[in-house]
Amino acid sequence: MFDLLFQHIVKKASLTPNELEFLKTVFVPKKLRKRQYLLQEGEVSKYMAFVNKGCLRAYTIDETGREHIVLFAIEEWWIGDMYSYLSGEPSTYNIEALEDSELLLLDRNGQEKILQHIPAFEKFQRIILENNYIATHRRINNMMTKTAEEKYLDFSSRYPQIVQRVPQHMIASYLGITPETLSRIRKQIAENK
Amino acid sequence: MFDLLFQHIVKKASLTPNELEFLKTVFVPKKLRKRQYLLQEGEVSKYMAFVNKGCLRAYTIDETGREHIVLFAIEEWWIGDMYSYLSGEPSTYNIEALEDSELLLLDRNGQEKILQHIPAFEKFQRIILENNYIATHRRINNMMTKTAEEKYLDFSSRYPQIVQRVPQHMIASYLGITPETLSRIRKQIAENK
DNA sequence: CGTCTATTTGAATGTACTCAAAAGCGGTGG
DNA sequence: CCACCGCTTTTGAGTACATTCAAATAGACG
Numbered sequence: 001m002f003d004l005l006f007q008h009i010v011k012k013a014s015l016t017p018n019e020l021e022f023l024k025t026v027f028v029p030k031k032l033r034k035r036q037y038l039l040q041e042g043e044v045s046k047y048m049a050f051v052n053k054g055c056l057r058a059y060t061i062d063e064t065g066r067e068h069i070v071l072f073a074i075e076e077w078w079i080g081d082m083y084s085y086l087s088g089e090p091s092t093y094n095i096e097a098l099e100d101s102e103l104l105l106l107d108r109n110g111q112e113k114i115l116q117h118i119p120a121f122e123k124f125q126r127i128i129l130e131n132n133y134i135a136t137h138r139r140i141n142n143m144m145t146k147t148a149e150e151k152y153l154d155f156s157s158r159y160p161q162i163v164q165r166v167p168q169h170m171i172a173s174y175l176g177i178t179p180e181t182l183s184r185i186r187k188q189i190a191e192n193k
Numbered sequence: 194m195f196d197l198l199f200q201h202i203v204k205k206a207s208l209t210p211n212e213l214e215f216l217k218t219v220f221v222p223k224k225l226r227k228r229q230y231l232l233q234e235g236e237v238s239k240y241m242a243f244v245n246k247g248c249l250r251a252y253t254i255d256e257t258g259r260e261h262i263v264l265f266a267i268e269e270w271w272i273g274d275m276y277s278y279l280s281g282e283p284s285t286y287n288i289e290a291l292e293d294s295e296l297l298l299l300d301r302n303g304q305e306k307i308l309q310h311i312p313a314f315e316k317f318q319r320i321i322l323e324n325n326y327i328a329t330h331r332r333i334n335n336m337m338t339k340t341a342e343e344k345y346l347d348f349s350s351r352y353p354q355i356v357q358r359v360p361q362h363m364i365a366s367y368l369g370i371t372p373e374t375l376s377r378i379r380k381q382i383a384e385n386k
Numbered sequence: 387c388g389t390c391t392a393t394t395t396g397a398a399t400g401t402a403c404t405c406a407a408a409a410g411c412g413g414t415g416g
Numbered sequence: 417c418c419a420c421c422g423c424t425t426t427t428g429a430g431t432a433c434a435t436t437c438a439a440a441t442a443g444a445c446g
Contacts, residue, residue, distance in 0.1 A: 068338060134276055143333065145261060147433075176338070178435060179392080360423095361424075362425080373427085374403075375425095389446090396437105400435075404430085406427105407428085
């Protein structure tokens with residue numbers, strides 16, 4: 001259950017076997033069936049979740065009732081509403097399992113404990129934040145400057161696993177384009193090669 | 194010089210007079226004339242800068258040579274490339290003063306010192322991060338779901354001071370629309386009231 | 387197998403863009 | 417202090433890209 005998490009962490013910061021063992025006492029395993037929710041709009045996001053297995057999406061619903069996917073997560077990714085998690089305010093996101101999934105949950109308390117026991121965890125956290133910052137800013141840049149086709153090509157080369165596993169209209173939603181447009185783009189790409 | 198910074202901080206976390214006094218030894222004042230750069234592409238962002246006076250922009254240049262404004266900052270805002278600051282990697286941003294400006298610089302060293310001396314500073318930092326997270330995600334949401342007109346209306350109601358102070362084509366650049374489109378939108382808004 | 391949902395295709399529309407040129411504005415030097 | 421130059425904003429015309437709405441096809445799940 002903890003193998004993937006441990007691999008994930010030691011890639012970014014070196015922890016002793018003892019320290020890794022300690023982590024087991026802090027993370028809480030949780031299973032989610034397809035279509036179950038980790039978080040619903042209005043709830044406080046008490047956990048950040050590491051995905052050990054499966055696939056999830058975070059989305060919002062706008063005034064006109066449309067869903068907009070904010071984030072996907074598959075194995076070795078983190079998911080949660082960081083804002084709600086940090087501030088304790090209710091979340092505006094829904095987080096739903098797109099496949100049967102296994103998560104490892106970390107709450108603020110657990111996080112504090114880890115930081116007290118394992119100084120190197122700070123570095124790990126910092127790297128996660130950095131990567132998040134980069135991905136978010138790249139996304140803004142893509143939204144601003146790229147055509148629908150470029151957005152899709154960038155996405156599918158960066159996250160090919162997600163393209164495989166997730167319904168096409170959800171990818172369209174993530175990219176901020178209509179399902180019809182994405183369908184036509186894919187057709188055109190297929191033809192031109 | 195430190196008045197605004199102190200106000201800014203005590204709004205978010207309560208610090209003792211002694212602690213505030215200590216901050217003076219850590220932040221480094223810096224003046225920038227209009228059109229001077231705080232950071233240029235390829236340099237490492239060694240500081241996060243608190244804007245005591247003035248106005249700046251952070252922008253990138255894409256493959257086709259176009260500028261895209263990532264961020265504005267006026268009094269009481271922070272500016273810098275957080276990724277480069279945290280990771281030590283070279284920045285892809287340029288940060289330029291749009292007016293004569295006064296900054297207070299904080300480097301990683303200084304930040305460490307503060308955290309050691311002033312535990313309450315952690316809370317302050319957390320709140321800054323939260324606000325940053327919210328603003329960034331709102332921006333993504335706006336880019337994805339809003340028309341050019343809605344983007345402008347949202348921006349100008351949220352940051353009216355910036356609309357006042359910054360050339361129109363830079364606002365267009367920030368919103369990811371052309372200057373011509375923004376001009377037409379503004380005309381239309383003016384007519385319809 | 388049948389139903390429900392996802393994807394594809396078509397036609398018409400609309401929003402924002404490009405390119406080009408005119409008008410407006412501000413800063414600078416004579 | 418005014419005239420000029422350069423940059424910003426506005427306006428116009430034509431175009432491209434993506435959207436909407438509608439319907440047909442394909443695929444998944446019970």
